[in-house]
Amino acid sequence: MDNVTTVILILPITFAIAKKLDINPLPYLIVEIFASNIGGTATLIGDPPNIIIGSAAGFSFMDFIKELTGIVAVILLAVVCAMYLMFRKQLVTTEEKMKSVLDIDNSKTIEDIPLMIRSLVVLSLVILGFVLHDTIHLETSIVAMMGACALLLFEKPTDILRDVEWNAIFFFIGLFVIIGALEASGGIKLMAQWLIDVTQGSKTLTCSLVLWISGIASGIIDNIPYTATMAPLIAEIERELGSAYAYPIWWSLSLGACLGGNLTIIGAAANVYVSENAANKGYPIGFLHFMKYGAICVLISLVLSSAYIYLRFLR
Numbered sequence: 001m002d003n004v005t006t007v008i009l010i011l012p013i014t015f016a017i018a019k020k021l022d023i024n025p026l027p028y029l030i031v032e033i034f035a036s037n038i039g040g041t042a043t044l045i046g047d048p049p050n051i052i053i054g055s056a057a058g059f060s061f062m063d064f065i066k067e068l069t070g071i072v073a074v075i076l077l078a079v080v081c082a083m084y085l086m087f088r089k090q091l092v093t094t095e096e097k098m099k100s101v102l103d104i105d106n107s108k109t110i111e112d113i114p115l116m117i118r119s120l121v122v123l124s125l126v127i128l129g130f131v132l133h134d135t136i137h138l139e140t141s142i143v144a145m146m147g148a149c150a151l152l153l154f155e156k157p158t159d160i161l162r163d164v165e166w167n168a169i170f171f172f173i174g175l176f177v178i179i180g181a182l183e184a185s186g187g188i189k190l191m192a193q194w195l196i197d198v199t200q201g202s203k204t205l206t207c208s209l210v211l212w213i214s215g216i217a218s219g220i221i222d223n224i225p226y227t228a229t230m231a232p233l234i235a236e237i238e239r240e241l242g243s244a245y246a247y248p249i250w251w252s253l254s255l256g257a258c259l260g261g262n263l264t265i266i267g268a269a270a271n272v273y274v275s276e277n278a279a280n281k282g283y284p285i286g287f288l289h290f291m292k293y294g295a296i297c298v299l300i301s302l303v304l305s306s307a308y309i310y311l312r313f314l315r
Contacts, residue, residue, distance in 0.1 A: 001045070001046075001123070001127075002040060002045055002046055002048070003036035003039070003040035003046060003047050003268065003269075004036075004269050004270050004273055006039070006040070006270070007033065007036050007270045007273055007274050008273065010036075011029075011032075011274065011277055014028050014029060014032065015281060021093045022093065023090070023091070023093055024090060024283070025281075025283055026278070026283055026285060027087040029274055029278055029283070029285065030083070030285070030290060031080065031083050031087070032274065033262065033268075033270055033271050033274050034079055034262050034293075034294075034297050035076060035079075035080070036270045037258060037259065037261050037262050037270060037271075038072060038075055038079060038258075038259060038262070038301065039076060040258060040270075041068060041072050041254065041255060041258035042064065042065065042068045042069045042072040042073075043061065043064050043065060043068075044059070044060070044061045044063075044064045044130060045061070045130055045140070045144075046064075047223075047258045047268070048224045048227075048269070049218075049223050049224060049227035049254065049257040049258050050064060050254055050258065051140070052224070052227045052228055052231050053227065053231060053250055053253060053254050053257075055141075055231075056231035056232070056234070056235050057231075057234075057235070057238075057250045059250070060133065060134045061130045061131050061133060061134075061140065062134070064254075067251055068251070068254065068255070071304065071305065071308040071312075074304060074308075075259070075300065075304050075305070078300050078304060079300055079301065082296060082297070082300060083297070086293065115154070115155075118154055119151065122147050122150050122151055123147070125147065125150075126143055126144060126146075126147035129143035129146070129147075130143055172224075172228075175225055176228065179232060183232050188232045188233050189236050191233050191236075192233050192236035192237045192240065193240075195209070195237065196237065196240065196241070201241070203245055203249075203314060204310065206237075206249055207248050207249055207252040207309050207310075207314065208252075208306065208309075210230075210234070210249055210252040210253050210256060211253075211255060211256040211302060211306060211309060212256065212302060212306075213256070214226065214230065214252070214253055214256025214257045214260055215257075215259060215260035215263070215298055215301070215302045215305075216260060216263065216298075218256065218257045218258075218260030218261050218263070218267055218268075219260050219261065219262070219263020219264045219267040219294065220263070220264065220267075222261075222267065222268065222269070223257045223258065223260060223261040223267060223268055224269070226257060227253065227257045230253055230257070231253070234246055234249050234253060237249065247313070248309055248312075248313035248314060251309065251313070252305075252309055255301075255302075255305040255308075255309070256305070259298060259301040259302065259305065260301075260302075262297045262298050263291065263294045263297075263298045264290065264291050264294055265285055265287055265290040265291070265294075266287075267294070271290075275290075
């Protein structure tokens with residue numbers, strides 16, 4: 001599942017456990033943000049930038065698993081170890097409070113068991129569809145829509161449509177119209193040619209630039225509009241220089257955009273969701289406070305990604 005869904009599921013558990021242990025949940029929330037964004041990098045559906053890249057480059061669900069799972073596991077382990085060293089003094093509690101966690105009443109956490117069962121069945125089928133979408137000749141977007149329609153059969157459409165983030169949908173409609181206009185006017189082609197000229201056709205330099213610029217830019221602006229802008233540019237480079245040249249550049253974009261979202265609290269949708277919920281619970285996450293840890297997380301991630309891209313594709 002994607003990183004936003006992951007934090008939606010894990011946040012209530014985090015707050016409940018932190019309350020029982022009588023500790024500040026912020027270290028856990030920050031690490032959960034990092035983990036959700038890093039873990040989401042490994043799959044086609046794990047982070048919205050990957051969905052954009054998969055569609056533009058024609059990559060399948062299994063392509064992402066094959067190329068990114070290994071390096072994502074290494075990065076996640078490295079970041080968790082680094083964060084443990086930084087937060088270890090804030091993670092201390094008593095043995096008595098640790099035992100009290102077992103007293104949490106789980107029976108009150110699920111409000112609608114039949115809906116949960118239906119949702120889990122549909123989710124399992126959708127994930128299976130993502131894995132097999134090349135074999136069954138269906139786009140991942142069609143598979144996801146079929147799953148959504150299946151759940152609509154059991155619920156009132158008006159109730160669901162009321163909760164849809166229409167502002168986000170119209171934002172992306174406008175964004176893709178602007179990007180389409182840039183393509184039609186030749187602006188994307190001009191930028192692609194500029195990148196080729198700057199790197200003098202060097203695949204290694206192009207991958208490094210895309211990775212590091214994406215990693216930094218995605219922390220300053222949300223990684224979704226950034227990737228939506230970059231994907232047509234790399235597609236143009238692919239048309240100019242061929243798919244073999246562009247292949248590692250696509251993975252550089254994926255790693256940079258997804259991992260760079262950890263730089264700031266506004267870098268990815270999961271960050272914003274956690275931040276807003278933490279503030280509502282009385283635990284605001286300051287921009288600079290988050291960035292202090294985010295910068296270290298992104299630095300570790302991009303250094304390891306650079307080594308991986310070189311060893312995997314450019315050696």
